Amino acid sequence: AGRLPRPVEPRIITVxxxxxxxxxxxxSVNIAAALALHGLGVLVIDLDPQGNASTALGxxxxxxxxxxxxxxxxxxxxxxxxxxxxxxxxxxxCVPATLDLAGxxxxxxxxxxxxxxxxxxxxxxxxxxxxxxxxxxDCPPSLGLLTVNAMVAARExxxxxxxxxxxxxxxxxxxxxxxxxxxHLNKDLWVSTVLLTMYDGRTKLADQVADEVxxxxxxxxxxxxxxxxxxxxxxxxxxxxxxxxDPGSRGAMSYLDAGRELGMRASATRQxxxxx
Ligand code: ADP
Ligand code: MG
Numbered sequence: 001a002g003r004l005p006r007p008v009e010p011r012i013i014t015v016x017x018x019x020x021x022x023x024x025x026x027x028s029v030n031i032a033a034a035l036a037l038h039g040l041g042v043l044v045i046d047l048d049p050q051g052n053a054s055t056a057l058g059x060x061x062x063x064x065x066x067x068x069x070x071x072x073x074x075x076x077x078x079x080x081x082x083x084x085x086x087x088x089x090x091x092x093x094c095v096p097a098t099l100d101l102a103g104x105x106x107x108x109x110x111x112x113x114x115x116x117x118x119x120x121x122x123x124x125x126x127x128x129x130x131x132x133x134x135x136x137x138d139c140p141p142s143l144g145l146l147t148v149n150a151m152v153a154a155r156e157x158x159x160x161x162x163x164x165x166x167x168x169x170x171x172x173x174x175x176x177x178x179x180x181x182x183x184h185l186n187k188d189l190w191v192s193t194v195l196l197t198m199y200d201g202r203t204k205l206a207d208q209v210a211d212e213v214x215x216x217x218x219x220x221x222x223x224x225x226x227x228x229x230x231x232x233x234x235x236x237x238x239x240x241x242x243x244x245x246d247p248g249s250r251g252a253m254s255y256l257d258a259g260r261e262l263g264m265r266a267s268a269t270r271q272x273x274x275x276x
Pocket of ligand 2: 025026048139140
């Protein structure tokens with residue numbers, strides 16, 4: 001993998017879609033691994049109580065001793081204390097999620113600064129000290145306070161869309177939530193990237209969905225499409241990204257390409273963008 005330019009400022013990207021099973025976690029960890037392989041420093045923040053991103057990055061999130069994003073949101077620990085290096089790559093870090101994060105969605109409701117806790121926790125000094133170029137936040141399948149925290153902490157949203165029936169279902173609601181966050185909490189937030197996932201080239205439907213998504217989102221949609229592949233779904237069972245599990249596979253190659261495309265768009269600015 002060739003090197004990618006370092007962005008001028010660290011890019012903070014939230015991977016969101018309130019629909020479950022569309023490839024948020026798979027995209028978060030594999031784009032992160034791809035960027036690390038392309039020579040960049042990457043931090044994945046796992047905001048899903050299921051902890052699947054942590055698992056895929058080789059971190060045992062069921063270990064009761066580990067520091068997690070839960071304590072980070074509560075302000076009990078610092079980012080430096082919460083992040084761990086992933087065995088997947090020396091430039092890849094993760095703030096893992098543990099099951100107690102499931103309670104946070106409700107506990108946060110009564111807290112001060114409940115929407116800005118993650119943003120406040122991501123201190124740029126620690127980011128710089130670890131040479132982090134990209135922060136990727138994996139959201140749970142809801143539009144609750146955890147996802148709002150992710151949207152307030154980020155500058156960009158990456159929406160994975162599965163090439164299946166009802167692909168765009170719920171996307172309107174996602175976009176209006178993003179607009180609400182823009183209006184009230186984070187005016188810099190924008191949808192920079194859409195990634196088509198689980199594309200099955202044998203079906204006509206997959207092409208129809210891809211066309212529809214491209215009509216809707218224009219050049220926000222990466223040219224690279226992630227194919228449906230059993231290997232991609234096997235990798236997390238081994239605590240690995242697809243890029244480690246089978247580097248030569250189509251799934252790994254497509255995530256390497258998607259990471260490269262995302263990285264080459266680093267200079268794209270909000271000004272070119274009229275819509276959310
Ligand atoms: P989300 O985080 O949006 O819920 P996941 O990334 O966990 O979605 O993916 C849902 C399921 O689909 C997981 O079992 C995952 O392994 C599988 N999966 C994701 N991407 C692919 C793909 N390209 N091909 C086949 N299976 C995939
Ligand atoms: Mg997930």
